[in-house]
Amino acid sequence: xxxxxxxxxxxxxxxxxxxxxxxxxxxxxxxxxxxxxxxxxxxxxxxxxxxxxxxxxxxxxxxxxxxxxxxxxxxxxxxxxxxxxxxxxxxxxxxxxxxxxxxxxxxxxxxxxxxxxxxxxxxxxxxxxxxxxxxxxxxxxxxxxxxxxxxxxxxxxxxxxxxxxxxxxxxxxxxxxxxxxxxxxxxxxxxxxxxxxxxxxxxxxxxxxxxxxxxxxxxxxxxxxxxxxxxxxxxxxxxxxxxxxxxxxxxxxxxxxxxxxxxxxxxxxxxxxxxxxxxxxxxxxxxxxxxxxxxxxxxxxxxxxxxxxxxxxxxxxxxxxxxx
Amino acid sequence: xxxxxxxxxxxxxxxxxxxxxxxxxxxxxxxxxxxxxxxxxxxxxxxxxxxxxxxxxxxxxxxxxxxxxxxxxxxxxxxxxxxxxxxxxxxxxxxxxxxxxxxxxxxxxxxxxxxxxxxxxxxxxxxxxxxxx
Ligand code: B12
Ligand SMILES: Nc1nc2c(ncn2[C@@H]2O[C@H](COP(=O)(O)OP(=O)(O)O)[C@@H](O)[C@H]2O)c(=O)[nH]1
Ligand SMILES: [Mg+2]
Numbered sequence: 071x072x073x074x075x076x077x078x079x080x081x082x083x084x085x086x087x088x089x090x091x092x093x094x095x096x097x098x099x100x101x102x103x104x105x106x107x108x109x110x111x112x113x114x115x116x117x118x119x120x121x122x123x124x125x126x127x128x129x130x131x132x133x134x135x136x137x138x139x140x141x142x143x144x145x146x147x148x149x150x151x152x153x154x155x156x157x158x159x160x161x162x163x164x165x166x167x168x169x170x171x172x173x174x175x176x177x178x179x180x181x182x183x184x185x186x187x188x189x190x191x192x193x194x195x196x197x198x199x200x201x202x203x204x205x206x207x208x209x210x211x212x213x214x215x216x217x218x219x220x221x222x223x224x225x226x227x228x229x230x231x232x233x234x235x236x237x238x239x240x241x242x243x244x245x246x247x248x249x250x251x252x253x254x255x256x257x258x259x260x261x262x263x264x265x266x267x268x269x270x271x272x273x274x275x276x277x278x279x280x281x282x283x284x285x286x287x288x289x290x291x292x293x294x295x296x297x298x299x300x301x302x303x304x305x306x307x308x309x310x311x312x313x314x315x316x317x318x319x320x321x322x323x324x325x326x327x328x329x330x331x332x333x334x335x336x337x338x339x340x341x342x343x344x345x346x347x348x349x350x351x352x353x354x355x356x357x358x359x360x361x362x363x364x365x366x367x368x369x370x371x372x373x374x375x376x377x378x379x380x381x382x383x384x385x386x387x388x389x390x391x392x393x394x
Numbered sequence: 395x396x397x398x399x400x401x402x403x404x405x406x407x408x409x410x411x412x413x414x415x416x417x418x419x420x421x422x423x424x425x426x427x428x429x430x431x432x433x434x435x436x437x438x439x440x441x442x443x444x445x446x447x448x449x450x451x452x453x454x455x456x457x458x459x460x461x462x463x464x465x466x467x468x469x470x471x472x473x474x475x476x477x478x479x480x481x482x483x484x485x486x487x488x489x490x491x492x493x494x495x496x497x498x499x500x501x502x503x504x505x506x507x508x509x510x511x512x513x514x515x516x517x518x519x520x521x522x523x524x525x526x527x
Contacts, residue, residue, distance in 0.1 A: 083447055083448055084447050084450070084477070084478065084479065087447065087448055087450035088527065090450070091401070095397075095398050153429075157425050157426070157427050159424035159425060159426060159428050159429060160424060160429045161420050161421065161424045161430050162430060162431045162432070165431055165432070165433060165445065166432060166433060169433055169437060169441055169445065172433075172440075172441035172442075172444045172445045173438070173440045173444045178448055179448055180448055181431050183429050
């Protein structure tokens with residue numbers, strides 16, 4: 071076995087984080103390594119956490135880590151923050167809330183920047199999960215950006231999706247609009263000591279009673295989590311949340327939904343890989359030769375239309391592949 | 395060859411709550427196109443070194459205005475070395491008297507910036523001296 075692969079499977083953080091970096095930077099050799107790693111993946115339980123910025127996702131993640139570590143689970147965390155579209159830079163600040171676990175060897179926190187991806191994650195997230203799985207992490211927590219209106223990429227990666235809401239932010243309406251109702255396995259009403267928490271809980275519960283999800287055999291629970299700065303109650307609330315996550319895991323296994331989700335994930339992975347292997351090289355090659363610019367010029371001047379251009383490109387590239 | 399992005403970490407070691415400079419730096423590094431991991435205040439050198447390895451950063455920037463840099467900065471370098479991660483460049487800044495510079499340089503700190511240092515000069519130093527892994 072490749073020595074890097076061996077190291078990653080033995081849990082070496084440095085090799086793992088470096089390979090994640092290579093995936094983010096789209097280094098071609100990194101793909102070869104993922105191919106070799108792939109048989110070692112697929113055994114971790116993956117929890118997704120989504121919700122508006124400031125809702126408390128990172129703080130909840132930190133608390134869940136503390137709880138899960140008490141049960142001796144090893145944890146991987148992928149925390150995604152947005153890349154600035156203007157400079158390409160990013161401030162990755164989720165880690166601030168989780169630093170108390172930094173020197174615990176059972177916890178590996180890796181921050182990712184979106185780098186232009188719109189679904190709330192980074193394009194590298196899928197492979198980063200694979201790498202953490204290969205390291206043997208029992209549980210992987212993925213924190214999404216929380217900005218997009220369509221932040222639903224997470225359902226292709228996670229087994230349990232937590233949607234975090236805060237009273238008094240008009241979140242119930244936003245939740246509906248963003249399609250988050252459909253993706254939540256568990257709702258968390260965070261900072262539930264604030265005014266409006268009961269109201270939000272009632273509204274959510276009544277919306278849930280009308281939705282189709284409940285006929286699935288799983289009624290997404292609405293879990294109240296109070297002030298993170300009041301340890302007496304917070305620890306209890308997190309234990310309760312952690313219990314609900316475990317219940318959902320059991321439900322997934324017993325109902326056969328887990329295999330359904332893994333199938334869905336496999337489908338998404340093929341599509342992502344096709345994008346990487348088929349579309350990206352085509353665009354790259356056309357860009358390098360300056361052809362993309364020329365096509366754009368033609369389309370702008372109405373000498374061609376985008377469909378004909380795309381068809382011409384497709385024919386050319388597929389033919390080349392077949393001749394090979 | 396695809397373009398590699400520079401990843402840096404800004405960390406505040408020790409019992410020092412002066413985070414204004416660190417925050418300004420984090421924003422400035424983002425605007426320079428870097429990916430910046432910010433750890434927040436009150437970090438032990440152990441936490442900083444572990445985080446730097448987990449995040450695979452090219453550079454760790456330590457900010458200290460409390461006067462404890464003589465102890466804390468060299469310790470971070472030492473821990474990175476122990477973790478086989480001495481390819482990570484470590485620089486520092488804050489309230490650092492000139493007579494401490496040589497001690498810090500000798501311990502492996504690659505550059506020091508004190509109040510009044512222009513943000514451009516810091517970004518320029520990183521772009522010249524740090525190659526992404
Ligand atoms: C603002 C300030 C505060 C604010 C801090 C607000 C905040 N959240 O940051 C408050 C009022 C809270 C405060 C409190 C205290 N402060 Co005060 N504070 C200052 C002051 C006036 C300015 C610091 C500042 O923000 N500068 C602006 C930023 C942008 O500059 P900077 O951090 O220096 O960063 C620049 C460079 O140093 C460099 N840099 C800095 N870090 C890094 C890191 C890297 C990687 C790089 C490349 C560059 C770099 O680049 C930046 C751009 O040029 C300084 C005096 C001074 N002139 O520096 C005193 C000062 C730092 N404070 C001091 C003291 C003693 C205190 C207190 C202990 C006072 C007290 N007795 O209660 C407390 C301790 C607080 C704590 N928990 O640690 C002393 C420290 C003495 C020492 N080290 O020997 C100073 C020097 C004042 C003095 N002359 O006595 N303080
Ligand atoms: N009062 C209060 N503040 C909280 C609570 N949980 C998180 N916060 C604060 O809310 C802010 C955003 O939290 P963070 O976890 O970073 O949110 P994220 O953006 O969703 O990851 C931080 O300042 C936290 O300290 C809580 O239960 N009560
Ligand atoms: Mg966060």
